[in-house]
Amino acid sequence: MTKLSLKPTPRPRSDRAADAVVRQIESMIVAGDLADGGPLPPERDLIETFGVSRTVVREAVATLASRGLVESRLRFRPVVRRPGYDAAMAAANGVVGHLLEQAGGVKNLYDTRIFLEASLVRQAALGARKDDIEALKRALDANEAAIPNSGLFYQTDVAFHAVLYDIPKNPVFPAVHKAFTGWLAPHWVKMPRSPERNRVNFLRHADIYNAIRDRDPDAAEAALNSHLHAAWEYVRGTFAAT
Amino acid sequence: MTKLSLKPTPRPRSDRAADAVVRQIESMIVAGDLADGGPLPPERDLIETFGVSRTVVREAVATLASRGLVESRLRFRPVVRRPGYDAAMAAANGVVGHLLEQAGGVKNLYDTRIFLEASLVRQAALGARKDDIEALKRALDANEAAIPNSGLFYQTDVAFHAVLYDIPKNPVFPAVHKAFTGWLAPHWVKMPRSPERNRVNFLRHADIYNAIRDRDPDAAEAALNSHLHAAWEYVRGTFAAT
DNA sequence: GTAAGAAATATGGTCAGACCAAACCTTTCA
DNA sequence: TGAAAGGTTTGGTCTGACCATATTTCTTAC
Numbered sequence: 001m002t003k004l005s006l007k008p009t010p011r012p013r014s015d016r017a018a019d020a021v022v023r024q025i026e027s028m029i030v031a032g033d034l035a036d037g038g039p040l041p042p043e044r045d046l047i048e049t050f051g052v053s054r055t056v057v058r059e060a061v062a063t064l065a066s067r068g069l070v071e072s073r074l075r076f077r078p079v080v081r082r083p084g085y086d087a088a089m090a091a092a093n094g095v096v097g098h099l100l101e102q103a104g105g106v107k108n109l110y111d112t113r114i115f116l117e118a119s120l121v122r123q124a125a126l127g128a129r130k131d132d133i134e135a136l137k138r139a140l141d142a143n144e145a146a147i148p149n150s151g152l153f154y155q156t157d158v159a160f161h162a163v164l165y166d167i168p169k170n171p172v173f174p175a176v177h178k179a180f181t182g183w184l185a186p187h188w189v190k191m192p193r194s195p196e197r198n199r200v201n202f203l204r205h206a207d208i209y210n211a212i213r214d215r216d217p218d219a220a221e222a223a224l225n226s227h228l229h230a231a232w233e234y235v236r237g238t239f240a241a242t
Numbered sequence: 243m244t245k246l247s248l249k250p251t252p253r254p255r256s257d258r259a260a261d262a263v264v265r266q267i268e269s270m271i272v273a274g275d276l277a278d279g280g281p282l283p284p285e286r287d288l289i290e291t292f293g294v295s296r297t298v299v300r301e302a303v304a305t306l307a308s309r310g311l312v313e314s315r316l317r318f319r320p321v322v323r324r325p326g327y328d329a330a331m332a333a334a335n336g337v338v339g340h341l342l343e344q345a346g347g348v349k350n351l352y353d354t355r356i357f358l359e360a361s362l363v364r365q366a367a368l369g370a371r372k373d374d375i376e377a378l379k380r381a382l383d384a385n386e387a388a389i390p391n392s393g394l395f396y397q398t399d400v401a402f403h404a405v406l407y408d409i410p411k412n413p414v415f416p417a418v419h420k421a422f423t424g425w426l427a428p429h430w431v432k433m434p435r436s437p438e439r440n441r442v443n444f445l446r447h448a449d450i451y452n453a454i455r456d457r458d459p460d461a462a463e464a465a466l467n468s469h470l471h472a473a474w475e476y477v478r479g480t481f482a483a484t
Numbered sequence: 485g486t487a488a489g490a491a492a493t494a495t496g497g498t499c500a501g502a503c504c505a506a507a508c509c510t511t512t513c514a
Numbered sequence: 515t516g517a518a519a520g521g522t523t524t525g526g527t528c529t530g531a532c533c534a535t536a537t538t539t540c541t542t543a544c
Contacts, residue, residue: 016316017527030340042495053528055297058496062301066308067336074258075496075535085350088337094309095330098272108327112414119361172354259498284524295499300525317506317525 021050021060029069029080039077040070067091085175096183106187110235113180114228120164120173121208121224125217132167133213139163140209144202150193153201160205190238191231201227263292263302271311271322281319282312309333327417338425348429352477355422356470362406362415363450363466367459374409375455381405382451386444392435395443402447432480433473443469 025046028034034041041049046057061078064070068087072078081087099105124132139160146152158181165177181188204227211220267288270276276283283291288299303320306312310329314320323329341347366374381402388394400423407419423430446469453462 026340030343044495055527055529059300059304059526062304063308066305069337069340072496077495077536083337083340085341088334088341091337092330092333095311095325095333098268098311098325099327099330101272108412108414111410111412115361115365115410115412116358119357119364122361123357168353168357170350170353170357172350286524297498297500301497314525319507319524 016059017052017056018059018063021046021052021056022063024050025060025064026069029082034080036080036082038080040080042077085171086178089175089179092179093182096179100183100186106184106235107232109180109183110228110232113184114225114232116176117161117164117228118221118224120167121212121220122217124164124167125212125215125220128167128212132163133209135166136160136163136209136212140202140205143205147198147202148195150195150198153193153198154189157201157205187235187238191234197234201231204230258301259294259298260301260305263288263294263298264305266292267302267306268311271324276322278322278324280322282322284319327413328420331417331421334421335424342425342428348426348477349474351422351425352470352474355426356467356474358418359403359406359470360463360466362409363454363462364459366406366409367454367457367462370409370454374405375451377408378402378405378451378454382444382447385447389440389444390437392437392440395440396431396435399443399447429477429480433476434479439476443473446472 025034025040029036040046040061043054043057043061046060047054050057061070061072065072065078067083068091069081069083070078071081096109100109124136128136139156139162143153143156143160146156161181162174162177165173204223207223208220208227211217211223267276267282271278282288282303285296285299285303288302289296292299303312303314307314307320309325310333311323311325312320313323338351342351366378370378381398381404385395385398385402388398403423404416404419407415446465449465450462450469453459453465
């Protein structure tokens with residue numbers, strides 16, 4: 001006679017116990033049972049709710065955090081975060097940090113940004129709406145006004161480029177922009193700055209704006225490429241070899 | 243008299259103990275002390291090495307895994323993975339899964355892909371090297387040969403597009419392609435397929451190839467947009483509302 | 485009555501030791 | 515020699531405890 005183990009097999013096969021908890025909490029978050037921005041229940045409560053040990057609960061919460069569904073500060077109740085495109089990009093922060101330290105890492109990322117942004121301005125020249133162009137103009141004016149103040153200029157610089165990412169009305173792009181600026185900022189801030197440099201950069205921004213307003217995709221793309229490649233020359237000085 | 247606690251405070255303030263372990267293991271990986279593809283030391287060994295409890299070690303390993311520096315299968319020793327661009331994209335898998343379930347999520351991702359790939363073919367038409375074009379031709383031929391077999395056709399379809407992402411010689415692009423195909427595949431496979439449809443898709447691929455070979459960026463971009471937008475019409479049928 | 489300060493409690497972080505089941509290694513035997 | 519049997523390692527889970535800080539409650543002094 002074959003021996004069949006008929007034990008209830010508490011948690012038999014392929015899953016980690018934490019995965020089940022993760023799934024349940026996930027669905028509670030997306031269903032709205034756990035309010036966005038509100039605290040997660042205390043670990044001890046979750047133990048009761050799901051009938052597992054604290055070990056498992058803590059592992060589940062850690063997983064949730066790594067997926068961006070929850071934001072946990074040291075010794076504070078984790079905060080529930082409805083998943084968004086920003087969170088998706090932020091999830092890559094850890095690895096990208098290492099990538100940036102590899103030879104050519106920064107250049108790969110920056111080239112990708114140039115590539116993307118060049119396409120963005122081309123499409124903007126072809127299809128930007130009036131209010132997009134107005135928003136770009138406002139950002140440009142703010143950029144000009146900030147020329148004497150390098151710190152403020154950097155902010156308006158980023159804001160100007162951000163408008164470009166808003167034009168396609170696809171939430172993926174602003175998230176990508178946010179991620180890129182975050183990743184590249186450490187190198188960017190080391191770049192030497194001065195009102196004269198700021199003025200040059202402002203003029204490049206104006207070139208881009210004018211080309212978009214004039215519906216000239218080739219000029220827009222050329223202006224952006226010229227602008228960002230020139231900036232690269234200033235940034236590359238902040239590296240050691242290669 | 244004010245009471246100041248002068249205890250040595252074993253692990254004083256702001257860090258999780260696991261973070262220190264994470265940092266040390268990270269540097270061991272990038273320094274090559276832990277061979278890429280090899281197993282991580284057993285948890286019990288790491289306990290001794292770092293002088294912390296198993297709780298902390300396990301949390302550290304989980305963090306490493308979420309950052310893509312380590313790959314852990316259930317009940318197997320974690321495998322060390324030197325960080326790469328693929329890992330960076332894979333880190334976003336969890337959140338993107340939720341994004342795809344939101345209304346318009348798939349479309350946002352797919353539109354991003356179209357946008358990127360259109361720019362890719364435009365640039366390819368302008369600057370692809372001879373061997374790039376040859377590789378594209380080979381992928382196209384394989385695609386044609388697979389027309390009768392829908393399963394194989396899908397593979398050669400993906401491979402053809404993959405060549406496009408290789409052309410800029412920037413490792414970010416292949417990683418992005420891999421991520422996109424992974425995220426969109428679940429919907430893609432539900433798309434109805436047939437040799438007739440395959441033939442139409444092959445002809446679109448041929449259009450793209452011809453335009454690139456003929457150095458006609460506008461035609462290349464138009465062909466790709468037409469191809470992918472048409473595909474979208476077939477895919478959208480696999481959704482409920484919106 | 486109220487606001488500053490003190491005590492009590494709640495909660496996340498860490499630790500220690502134990503048990504299980506599956507993976508891994510060693511030995512044995514046909 | 516090769517496959518089965520047994521023991522050992524190792525990841526996954528549990529329990530229960532302790533610490534330090536965050537939060538809440540309760541005094542207390544003005």
